[in-house]
Amino acid sequence: MSANTDIFISGGGIAGLTAALAMSRLGLSVTIADPTPPPAGAEADGSDLRSTAFLQPALQLFQEFGIWDALARYATPLETLAVIDCTGDPPHPKTERAFKSSDLGEAAFGWNLPNWLTRKFLTEAVADAPGADLRLGTGFRSILTREREAIVTLDDGTKVRARLAIGADGRDSPLREAVGIPTETTRYGQKALAFTVKHDVPHGNVSTELYLSGGAFTLVPLPDHNGRPASAVVWMNDGPEAARLMALDDQAFSEAATMRSCAVLGQLTLASPRRAWPVVTRRATKLVAERTALVAEAAHVLPPIGAQGLNTSLHDVRALIELAKEMPDDIGQRAWLDRYAKSRERDIHTRARVIDLYNRVCRSDAPPVQALRSLGLTLVHDVAPLRKGVMRAGLGS
Numbered sequence: 332m333s334a335n336t337d338i339f340i341s342g343g344g345i346a347g348l349t350a351a352l353a354m355s356r357l358g359l360s361v362t363i364a365d366p367t368p369p370p371a372g373a374e375a376d377g378s379d380l381r382s383t384a385f386l387q388p389a390l391q392l393f394q395e396f397g398i399w400d401a402l403a404r405y406a407t408p409l410e411t412l413a414v415i416d417c418t419g420d421p422p423h424p425k426t427e428r429a430f431k432s433s434d435l436g437e438a439a440f441g442w443n444l445p446n447w448l449t450r451k452f453l454t455e456a457v458a459d460a461p462g463a464d465l466r467l468g469t470g471f472r473s474i475l476t477r478e479r480e481a482i483v484t485l486d487d488g489t490k491v492r493a494r495l496a497i498g499a500d501g502r503d504s505p506l507r508e509a510v511g512i513p514t515e516t517t518r519y520g521q522k523a524l525a526f527t528v529k530h531d532v533p534h535g536n537v538s539t540e541l542y543l544s545g546g547a548f549t550l551v552p553l554p555d556h557n558g559r560p561a562s563a564v565v566w567m568n569d570g571p572e573a574a575r576l577m578a579l580d581d582q583a584f585s586e587a588a589t590m591r592s593c594a595v596l597g598q599l600t601l602a603s604p605r606r607a608w609p610v611v612t613r614r615a616t617k618l619v620a621e622r623t624a625l626v627a628e629a630a631h632v633l634p635p636i637g638a639q640g641l642n643t644s645l646h647d648v649r650a651l652i653e654l655a656k657e658m659p660d661d662i663g664q665r666a667w668l669d670r671y672a673k674s675r676e677r678d679i680h681t682r683a684r685v686i687d688l689y690n691r692v693c694r695s696d697a698p699p700v701q702a703l704r705s706l707g708l709t710l711v712h713d714v715a716p717l718r719k720g721v722m723r724a725g726l727g728s
């Protein structure tokens with residue numbers, strides 16, 4: 332059996348679902364497939380426990396496609412970004428600075444939402460969207476492309492013929508593999524542990540990043556959890572230390588996290604399972620192939636600092652939407668795909684370089700780099716034009 336559609340999307344993560352919603356709102360027919368079942372809740376097996384601080388451009392996208400009103404009441408605004416350069420063992424703060432969004436006349440730098448929740452709302456919106464065919468529990472298996480179309484086979488044997496196939500199927504993208512686009516990967520020997528904590532001291536909508544050798548420890552505000560203040564944590568570590576921490580029992584792990592956080596929010600208590608993610612920079616060497624475009628982690632994976640990963644992905648989705656609006660009859664044609672690649676390559680390259688450097692500086696224990704880190708933080712904060720420039724860049728435009 333085969334179905335015809337304008338767009339086929341492999342991968343129903345946040346990026347794939349956002350693309351599906353946006354394309355269907357443009358009046359295009361979309362088929363989106365993902366082998367995982369619909370997201371249930373934070374406690375469900377395999378639930379994505381990360382949270383994403385959505386920056387302004389992502390927010391605008393969600394507003395434009397009518398999803399933001401439903402999400403807004405679960406989102407925590409990040410009004411202040413506190414940066415603390417730490418030293419010693421146990422760690423203690425050496426240099427501290429706070430960046431306020433009000434300094435730029437903005438309500439917040441971004442809005443933080445748990446990934447499973449965002450995916451749940453997007454799934455429901457796509458299921459209701461006219462022209463969208465959502466196939467959860469069915470994955471992409473293979474693709475055959477020719478000049479006029481892509482013919483996709485799903486893992487239940489059904490075939491989909493599309494003008495354009497979008498690979499939004501994550502860092503190990505099966506669609507990217509199938510069309511033969513190679514990747515370049517930088518490994519850091521680091522792992523990022525993602526989990527949520529309850530704590531004694533209210534976060535006051537402040538997101539806190541603490542730098543120390545091994546990598547950044549980031550606390551991002553969440554709504555209260557059973558009446559207690561709560562935050563999402565991303566804790567980057569060298570591989571062996573990450574393995575040691577993952578093996579600790581919950582109480583010992585909570586103690587270790589409290590110590591690493593310099594107790595800025597008082598005692599931290601683990602409030603979710605923990606998940607470890609390898610930290611890499613990976614870039615697809617090309618963003619397009621015949622009748623195929625890559626977006627999000629299928630195209631680029633960044634270390635999880637500076638809230639850039641998914642936000643960069645939504646810039647990819649935005650670029651596809653603008654082209655679909657501008658040249659609807661040419662969707663998937665070579666010139667159309669080339670324009671997509673051209674519009675995204677430079678931005679992706681620059682962000683990957685900056686985040687790579689940022690990660691190396693943040694995790695270094697070499698005294699000259701540490702001194703530079705503290706000096707850099709002081710300068711960036713205390714020199715007003717520099718501070719405002721960096722803050723504007725951090726807003727994600």
Ligand SMILES: Cc1cc2nc3c(=O)[nH]c(=O)nc-3n(C[C@H](O)[C@H](O)[C@H](O)COP(=O)(O)OP(=O)(O)OC[C@H]3O[C@@H](n4cnc5c(N)ncnc54)[C@H](O)[C@@H]3O)c2cc1C
Nearest residue numbers: 342344346383384470471500501627628635638640641642
């Ligand atoms: C610890 C951590 C914290 C982060 N924090 C932030 C943050 O604060 N801000 C930010 O902007 N970014 C952040 N990121 C990055 C962000 O989470 C990722 O960029 C984003 O989740 C990736 O989205 P995606 O849709 O590309 O991939 P995924 O969410 O991985 O989705 C890919 C989908 O493809 C599906 N798939 C796999 N195989 C197939 C197949 N054969 N057929 C069809 N579908 C398939 C998968 O089931 C999955 O649902 C963080 C990353 C990490 C590791």
